[in-house]
Amino acid sequence: ATITSLYAGVDYRTKGAELKVSSNMNIEGDVAFDNIKLYSSSTKVSDGSDYLSKGDYSNVLITNYGNVTLGRGISTPDGKYTFGAVVGGNYKTEAKLGTIGIHTVIVEAGKYNNIIAGSSLETQTTKSKYVSHQVMIGTMKESAVSRNEKLTITGYLAMGESEDGCYPYNTNGSQSTTTAYSMKYSITKIYSAKFTGENKFNKSSENASIYLRTIDGFNDGINGFYMYGGEVTGNVYGGSRAKVKKDPTGSEPIANELNFYGGQITGDIFGNGNKNFSIGSSTITLSGRIAITGNVFGGSNTDTEAQGQVSGNTNIIVNSGITVNIYGGSKGVINGTSINVNTGAINGNTNITLNTGTIKGDIYGGGQNGGVSDSANININNGQVTGNIYGGAYQNQVRTQSNINILGGTVQNVYGGNILTTSGQQNNDTVSQNVNIVIGSKDVNTTPTIKGTVYGSGKYERVGKVEIQLVKSAKLATIYGGSDEAGITNEVNIYLKGITANTIYGGSKTDGIVTTANIELKSGKLLNVYGGGNSVAVETANVTLDGITIDEIHGGSKNAGITTNTNVVLNTGKVTDVFGGGYDVGVTNAKVTQNGATVTNIYGGNQGGTGNGGDTDNATVNIAGKTANNIYGGNKEKGTTKNATINITGVSTITGKLYVNLEIQVQQQLILQEEQSKMT
Numbered sequence: 001a002t003i004t005s006l007y008a009g010v011d012y013r014t015k016g017a018e019l020k021v022s023s024n025m026n027i028e029g030d031v032a033f034d035n036i037k038l039y040s041s042s043t044k045v046s047d048g049s050d051y052l053s054k055g056d057y058s059n060v061l062i063t064n065y066g067n068v069t070l071g072r073g074i075s076t077p078d079g080k081y082t083f084g085a086v087v088g089g090n091y092k093t094e095a096k097l098g099t100i101g102i103h104t105v106i107v108e109a110g111k112y113n114n115i116i117a118g119s120s121l122e123t124q125t126t127k128s129k130y131v132s133h134q135v136m137i138g139t140m141k142e143s144a145v146s147r148n149e150k151l152t153i154t155g156y157l158a159m160g161e162s163e164d165g166c167y168p169y170n171t172n173g174s175q176s177t178t179t180a181y182s183m184k185y186s187i188t189k190i191y192s193a194k195f196t197g198e199n200k201f202n203k204s205s206e207n208a209s210i211y212l213r214t215i216d217g218f219n220d221g222i223n224g225f226y227m228y229g230g231e232v233t234g235n236v237y238g239g240s241r242a243k244v245k246k247d248p249t250g251s252e253p254i255a256n257e258l259n260f261y262g263g264q265i266t267g268d269i270f271g272n273g274n275k276n277f278s279i280g281s282s283t284i285t286l287s288g289r290i291a292i293t294g295n296v297f298g299g300s301n302t303d304t305e306a307q308g309q310v311s312g313n314t315n316i317i318v319n320s321g322i323t324v325n326i327y328g329g330s331k332g333v334i335n336g337t338s339i340n341v342n343t344g345a346i347n348g349n350t351n352i353t354l355n356t357g358t359i360k361g362d363i364y365g366g367g368q369n370g371g372v373s374d375s376a377n378i379n380i381n382n383g384q385v386t387g388n389i390y391g392g393a394y395q396n397q398v399r400t401q402s403n404i405n406i407l408g409g410t411v412q413n414v415y416g417g418n419i420l421t422t423s424g425q426q427n428n429d430t431v432s433q434n435v436n437i438v439i440g441s442k443d444v445n446t447t448p449t450i451k452g453t454v455y456g457s458g459k460y461e462r463v464g465k466v467e468i469q470l471v472k473s474a475k476l477a478t479i480y481g482g483s484d485e486a487g488i489t490n491e492v493n494i495y496l497k498g499i500t501a502n503t504i505y506g507g508s509k510t511d512g513i514v515t516t517a518n519i520e521l522k523s524g525k526l527l528n529v530y531g532g533g534n535s536v537a538v539e540t541a542n543v544t545l546d547g548i549t550i551d552e553i554h555g556g557s558k559n560a561g562i563t564t565n566t567n568v569v570l571n572t573g574k575v576t577d578v579f580g581g582g583y584d585v586g587v588t589n590a591k592v593t594q595n596g597a598t599v600t601n602i603y604g605g606n607q608g609g610t611g612n613g614g615d616t617d618n619a620t621v622n623i624a625g626k627t628a629n630n631i632y633g634g635n636k637e638k639g640t641t642k643n644a645t646i647n648i649t650g651v652s653t654i655t656g657k658l659y660v661n662l663e664i665q666v667q668q669q670l671i672l673q674e675e676q677s678k679m680t
Contacts, residue, residue: 067104166214167180213256236269239256299344378405411448416466453478497523528553618644
């Protein structure tokens with residue numbers, strides 16, 4: 001049925017025609033309203049603190065799964081609602097079950113508080129129904145000129161409330177719960193509208209203006225969302241596929257696909273739902289001219305510890321410029337400073353990809369007070385990030401592995417791990433995830449620019465193994481294998497494979513523990529390298545020169561932190577000064593081995609620096625059948641080397657000077673084990 005004031009070319013609204021609704025309108029069948037002055041006498045609507053079905057209203061349009069169209073020609077007086085709510089399914093009591101079919105809800109103009117595509121029920125049910133929703137909000141015509149005034153929604157849009165047992169309708173055969181996971185449950189398109197946010201759904205801190213599944217219910221299948229325009233004040237949710245069921249292959253099914261091409265959102269975007277458990281993977285794609293004032297989360301939003309878990313993967317793809325922080329995981333809560341790893345946990349992988357555009361915010365592979373059980377993957381193919389990149393979570397944990405691949409674009413600081421805030425959180429970090437960072441690739445045409453610093457670890461966290469591959473970059477200042485602040489890292493491996501950089505540190509910056517640091521200098525350009533940290537020690541530091549030309553190599557740290565053991569191995573390449581110790585700080589046991597590189601000066605101890613120079617307990621220099629120029633058993637300028645040993649073996653040639661009795665040394669030992677060794 002079509003209800004209109006336009007008939008035979010005459011618009012009877014000019015003659016005072018109107019439709020005033022004074023009670024709920026309950027319709028069995030399809031209905032369309034267009035070209036009509038339409039309004040409800042009652043302005044009482046839900047404030048969003050509970051389900052629509054929990055209140056008593058007299059301005060609800062109920063179509064019982066009949067198709068409904070509220071057309072572009074609707075006009076509603078100021079201060080009135082067209083309908084307080086539109087319920088496309090059943091209201092309060094479930095009436096329709098079994099096979100329903102394709103259900104369409106089109107709202108193009110007017111003013112509404114709630115639009116519920118399916119049912120809003122007082123009592124949650126578990127009986128099966130087969131229905132697929134097609135929802136269209138606004139019109140393409142209004143979207144083309146960014147006009148949102150014709151349609152106002154003061155509350156929220158949802159697919160249903162307390163409605164269980166919803167499966168997608170199969171248009172090509174019999175209905176089945178087994179294959180429902182692979183079919184579309186809903187397709188929602190927003191072209192134009194103004195969601196004011198006055199009465200957002202907020203039963204459990206959701207602040208939802210759009211919830212694309214049944215709130216606190218179960219519906220299977222794939223949810224497709226497409227936003228081309230409109231203004232939304234409030235959060236947007238993909239929704240919870242609250243069903244403990246995988247697809248027949250044992251994989252997590254695709255649950256939510258959210259695509260943003262235009263419009264404006266003043267709020268957060270969540271790939272999943274609220275605190276309800278959900279199974280299925282989500283994808284958020286940000287393209288075109290979408291504007292967001294808020295953050296983007298691949299996971300859920302929970303206000304309760306240990307809830308809001310997602311069994312599946314999250315995917316966030318950025319193809320536009322946005323001013324937000326991006327989290328691969330969920331938004332959770334924290335009790336004081338105590339972390340609960342189950343809060344909003346993504347029991348799967350998170351994937352964030354930037355292809356083009358500018359992200360004016362930070363990127364986290366994990367969540368905000370929400371963790372990730374498997375891997376967090378961040379891929380920067382092009383574009384720009386003006387904030388920092390964190391491979392882990394904020395005040396929670398990525399528990400297996402963080403992978404950061406920067407193959408193009410421009411980024412600032414890069415942190416491989418989690419960002420914790422207290423030593424207590426660190427002590428409770430019982431799982432040490434691994435970190436892989438790749439800067440550049442020879443297999444792609446793009447070249448990244450790193451304007452900040454690269455840290456293998458995060459802050460106040462524990463990391464097992466860090467792998468940093470430095471392949472290609474237009475600019476890269478400093479690399480630390482460890483953390484920026486108080487991290488604990490077991491093993492660091494840094495490979496220079498073509499990049500031009502300033503300084504590489506195997507350890508941390510000012511605070512943090514690295515047990516073993518391995519640095520291999522294969523190709524590229526580098527000014528300085530320290531096996532230790534800037535102002536903090538490393539237990540064992542190994543630096544291998546394997547091809548590049550460099551001014552200085554230090555086995556130890558720069559300014560502070562006595563490294564226990566250093567091993568500098570010179571295989572190939574060219575270096576001016578090599579120090580077994582640090583710049584202004586010593587080591588316990590320092591060793592330099594010349595295996596064939598071109599070396600001007602080898603010092604078993606420290607450089608001397610600007611302070612007191614530091615003390616090295618034991619320094620050993622090995623010349624194994626190779627050529628060296630000047631060899632010094634101790635320090636270069638200041639400080640003390642207590643015990644210095646120089647081993648010259650095989651057919652070795654010393655072309656310069658051999659210093660074994662420096663005034664700053666306490667004890668020296670020179671071992672010439674072959675008569676064939678030559679000094680020229």
